[in-house]
Amino acid sequence: MLTANNAILLVLILASGFCDLKERKIPNKITFTGILIGVLFNFITGGVSGLLQSVFGLLSGLLIFFLPFAMGGMGAGDVKLMGAIGALMGWRFTVMTALYSAFVGGIMVLIHLLYTGKLRETLQKMLYALIHLLLQFAIRLGYNETVYKAHDKFSKNGYAYRKIYIPYGVAIAGGAVLVLIAYKNGYPIF
Template identity: 40%
Template sequence: MVIDVLFLNTVLIFMLLISLYTDIVERKIYNWTTIPAAVLGVILNFLADGAPGLKTSLMGLLTGLAVFLLPFLLGGMGAGDVKLMGAIGALKGPFFVFQVALYSAVAGGIIALAVLVYQRELGAALKRIRTAFILLFSGSFCCRGLQNQLEVTDAGRSSFPYALAIASGILTAFAVGGGPWLP
C-alpha cells in the first residue's frame, strides 16, 4: 500500500512538474503528459484496490474534467488545464481533485489579481466585472451598449499559465491532509 501511494504521488508530481514547465515556457500542457498519467492512474488504482480502485479512479477522472469544463467552455482556461485536472483525479480520486480545484481557484484568483495589478489593468477589469453584474442582475443581457463594454481585445486580456494555480492547489491539498504522502 505504501508503495502504491508513493508511486501514484511520484507520477503526480512528475506530471505536474512537466506540465508546469511547458505551461510556463510554451503556454501549453501536452497530451503526452496528461493522458499517460491518467491511464496509469486508472491502471494502478485498479491493481491496488480492484473494482473499488477502478471506480475511485474513474470518478476522479470525471470529477477533474467536470470541474474545469465550464471555465474552459467560457474561454477562461485551456484544454490542457482540464486534462491535467482529469489526470490528477485519475491518480488521486474525486475528493482530492475537488480539493485541488477549490484551492486552485483561490490561488488562481490571487495570481490573476497580482497579474492585473502588475499590468496596471485592475481598474479596467473591475469595470468589466461591474458591468457584467449589472447585466446579469438586471436581466438585460440584450443591451448591446453595455455588452460592448465587456468585450476585451487580445491586447487587453491578461492571462497566466494556470498550471501555477493547479500546482499551488496540489501543494495546499497535500499540506492540509487532502492526500497523504504516506498511508
C-alpha cells in the same frame, strides 16, 4: 512520508506546470500518461475497487472543468490535467484541488493586474459589465426610457472587457500542492 501516488502526482503537476508556463500548453503526452499511470496504479494497488475509484476520479476531474472549458475560460490541457489528477488521486482530492486551484489562479490574476498596473481599470470594466447586465434585465422587465439611456451609457463605457489569460496548469499544480500540504498537516479532504 512521500507515498508513491504523491510522488507520481508531483512529477505530473511539475511537468504540466512547467510546460504550461513555458509553452502555454500542457502536452497530451503528459496528461494521457498521467491518466494511464493513475488508472494502472490504482488497479494494481486496489484491485477492482481501486480501478473504479480511479475511473470515477478521472470522470470527476474532467467534469469539474468542462463548463469553464466550454465557455472558453481554459484550455483542454487543463481539463485533461484535472482528469489525470482524478485518475491518480480520486474524486475527493480532485474536487479540493479544483477549489484550491481557483484560489491560486485568483492570486495569479491579481498579481498580473498589479504588475501591469491594470487592476483599477479591470475592476472598473467588470463593474460596468455587471451594471450593463443588470440594466439589460431591467429593460426586459419593461422599465422606462431612463433605463434605456443608462444602458447605452454603460454599454459604451465598459462592455469591451478583455479576458486575462494565465497558465492555469500552474494554478492547478499550486492547488494540488496545497491539498497535499493540508492533508499532511491533518486537515481531512472532506
